[in-house]
Amino acid sequence: MAEERVLQDDPHRRVVRVGNTVRRPVHPWTPAIHELLRYLEGVGFPYSPRVRGLDEQGREVLTYLDGESGPQGWAQVVDDTGLITFARLLRQYHDAVAGFRLREGLTWCTEKSGPRDGEVVCHGDFGPWNIVWQRKDPVGILDWDYARPADRLHDIAYALEYVAPFRDDAECLRWLRYPEPPDRRHRLELFAGAYGLTSTDGLAGAVIDVQETGIEQVRRLAARGLQPQARWVADGYLDDLAQRVAWSRANRYLFE
Structure with missing residues (x-):
């Protein structure tokens, strides 16, 4: 086998590149994720990794998506053009996955099956760090582990927390690559329009709802002994x- 190049060395989630593939630990819900990714490949969605099965160590094998991601992804969504591109990518995914139905007997990280009528399988972690970019163009979406059936608004609100963003000015300037404090209302409106929403009513509240359900999800996964959530709880991350x-x-008025 080709040499392994470490991409992420978290003690509970070691991710390596081997040739043109990525090897990652599996979860109880990995079979559902693989069905989803195979469906996306079948409908010609170009931004998802392709499943290549499991290796001899029991790790999932996915195709490697070449480009910039992680911290570099934040800089790509700071200007209006990048933000619009990011929102349109989410809409493309939702439209592509609309016809997917999970095979009976499989479940997601939420321990639910589905989706039900009116739902799609949301990506569940649609943030700038999980988009692969080549220059100004997105070429891939990473980390599908937290995909789950929900209203499209779940992914929209989750993304808006990070790109509106629902963070104070100091964090925007220090960590999120903004050259000056962002016009959060403008960015929320721009994202909504690019996605195809006809109104921004309720979006700020939806973001807060998703933040709160995210806390409950961390608690549930930690209670099952799953990582990294168990470590997050032990380290006090729920307080953050x-x-x-x-x-x-307290700052909802900035977005409404």
Whole structure:
């Protein structure tokens, strides 16, 4: 086998590149994710990795998506053009996955099956760090582990937390690559229009709802002994998440 190149060395989630593939640990819901990714390949969605099965160590094998992601992804969504591209990519995914139905007997990280009528399988972690870019063009979407059936608004609100963003000015300038404090209302409206929404009513509240359900998801996964959530709870990360919700509630007026 070709040499392994470490992409992520988290003690509970070691991810390596081997040739043109990525090897990652599996979860109880990995079979559902693989069905989803195979469906996307079948309908010609170009931005998802392709499933190549499991290797001799029991790791999932996915195709490697070449480009910039992680911290570099934040810089790509700071200007209006990148933000619009990001929103349109989410809409493309939702439209592509609309016909998918999970095979009976499989479940997602939420321990639910589905989707039900009116739902799609949301990506569940649609943030700038999980988009692969080549220059100004997105070429891939990473980390599908938290895909789950929900209203499209779940992914929209989750993304808006990070790209509106629902963060204070200091964090925007220090960590999120903004050259000056963002016009959050403008960015929320721009994202909504690019996605195809006809109104921004309720979006700020939806973001807060998704933040709160995210806390509950971390608790549930940690209670099952799953990582990294168990470590997050032990390290007090839930307090950080609660502080983010409190900031969003106190500063909701910036978005409405």
